[in-house]
Amino acid sequence: MSLSKKLRELRIKKGWTQDFVADMMKVDRSTISRYETGRSLPDYQTILQFAEIFKVEKEYLVAELDPQAEEKDKPALLLKENSNDRELELILELLEKEPKIKDILLEWYNYDDKKRTLVINTVRAFMKEIRHYKR
Structure with a gap:
């Protein structure tokens, strides 16, 4: 499969728009x-950035660019956490049950460190109030 098709397929699997990916990569949507249409070929640094945001090995993205490379039968998508991690399973379950949380997290991903810290502190304070309220 071509790099352009892989990029499009990965984006669609994530449920992301081209605008969202462009914001994450700090480029224009037309780029x-x-x-994705194969009219342009990303440079190596951009391919690394795609691999990072899509959580795939860079080799998966560039395999067909190297004429010497052989197609490997390894999975393209990687889970960077231990698959036996119960907390991660609970988080994934929550994301399935509450898709709005996924949208919030994706928006949060694009925040700078200062805004991310503000969100964390705000959510923690809010959750503390909720725990207090339940008693």
Whole structure:
């Protein structure tokens, strides 16, 4: 499968728009479109950035770019946490039950460190109040 098709497929599997990916990568949406249609080829640093945001090995993205490379039968998508991690399973379950949380987390991903810290502190304070309220 071509790099352009892989990029499009990965984005669609995540449920992301080209605009969202463009914001994450700090490029124009038309740039993402050109990569996905094969009209432009991303440079190596951009491929690394795609691999990071889509959580895939860079080799998966560039395999067909190297004429010497052989197609490997390893899975493209990687789970970076221990698959036996019960907390991660609970988080994934919550994301399935509450898709709005996923949207919030995706928006939060694009915040700078200062805004992320503000969100964390606000959510912690809010949850503390809720625990207090239940008693």
